[in-house]
Amino acid sequence: MKTIQILGTGCAKCQKLAQQTTAAADALGIEYRLEKVTQIDQIMKFGVMFTPALAVDGVVKVSGKVPDLDTIKALLS
Amino acid sequence: MTQQTSCSCGETASKRKVLVYACSGAANVAEIADRVARQLTAEGLGQMFCLAGLGAGIANMIQTARDADLNLVLDGCPLDCARLIFQNAGVSNVHIIRVTDLGIAKAKGVPVTDQQVQIVLDAARQALATA
Numbered sequence: 001m002k003t004i005q006i007l008g009t010g011c012a013k014c015q016k017l018a019q020q021t022t023a024a025a026d027a028l029g030i031e032y033r034l035e036k037v038t039q040i041d042q043i044m045k046f047g048v049m050f051t052p053a054l055a056v057d058g059v060v061k062v063s064g065k066v067p068d069l070d071t072i073k074a075l076l077s
Numbered sequence: 078m079t080q081q082t083s084c085s086c087g088e089t090a091s092k093r094k095v096l097v098y099a100c101s102g103a104a105n106v107a108e109i110a111d112r113v114a115r116q117l118t119a120e121g122l123g124q125m126f127c128l129a130g131l132g133a134g135i136a137n138m139i140q141t142a143r144d145a146d147l148n149l150v151l152d153g154c155p156l157d158c159a160r161l162i163f164q165n166a167g168v169s170n171v172h173i174i175r176v177t178d179l180g181i182a183k184a185k186g187v188p189v190t191d192q193q194v195q196i197v198l199d200a201a202r203q204a205l206a207t208a
Contacts, residue, residue, distance in 0.1 A: 046137050047130060047135055047137035047138040047141055048137065048140075048141050049094075049096060049124050049126055049141055049145075050094050050141065050144065050145070055137070059136060059137065059140075060136070060137040060140045060141065061140070062140070062144060063140065063141050063144045064094050064141075064144050064145070065144065
């Protein structure tokens with residue numbers, strides 16, 4: 001099971017990334033657990049400077065942008 | 078006391094995502110680079126980021142550098158340590174400023190002057206305006 005984390009304080013972009021990522025993961029049919037990391041100090045521990053960011057199993061895949069669905073699918077695969 | 082934090086999504090601003098690095102060496106030119114990087118951050122022109130993290134190969138930090146619109150790198154001297162770190166990390170969206178190219182001689186144990194910092198700061202602001 002993959003652990004998918006959405007890093008962001010909860011603004012519209014963060015929520016959009018969460019929605020897109022959920023849609024991508026569901027479309028791929030993978031088993032996953034989605035976690036929203038909203039505390040700045042926790043986000044900083046990932047080494048990101050820009051949110052929203054997407055991490056899969058602790059590895060940051062993208063930060064500072066909301067990729068399109070196909071890109072997110074590729075990042076999750 | 079609650080620390081006020083703000084979202085870094087840039088939702089309301091169309092600002093570029095600029096990260097700023099200093100070579101963090103021991104000589105005067107490195108101190109100048111460090112002071113300029115911090116000043117640019119204070120002015121909101123970029124965010125200082127940790128060059129050592131990239132040098133250590135920390136994957137999440139390298140990804141962050143890749144995702145920036147621009148990485149402004151302040152190298153102190155022709156050894157180009159910071160540039161080489163970026164090269165080794167495979168991050169190419171970089172603009173380099175070398176302090177010694179701006180007429181400031183490398184030395185150790187020599188105090189940095191505000192005028193020297195200003196020279197590099199001006200060059201960095203110019204680079205950010207055009208890069």
